[in-house]
Amino acid sequence: MIVSSAVLAFASTGDGVDGLPFGWTIDGLQNGVLIYLGLSSLAFVIVWLVGFLRRS
Numbered sequence: 001m002i003v004s005s006a007v008l009a010f011a012s013t014g015d016g017v018d019g020l021p022f023g024w025t026i027d028g029l030q031n032g033v034l035i036y037l038g039l040s041s042l043a044f045v046i047v048w049l050v051g052f053l054r055r056s
């Protein structure tokens with residue numbers, strides 16, 4: 001059993017801003033993550049579709 005005295009929670013939404021790298025804001029980070037997830041999902045669907053079409 002692992003016991004830790006570290007607190008893994010924020011008291012408010014502003015607490016996480018100080019820990020972001022490269023001076024990012026929460027809004028910029030969220031937009032970047034959404035763009036990354038959208039593009040990687042699109043790439044996955046394209047690769048799956050090309051493989052499906054090559055097999056048939």
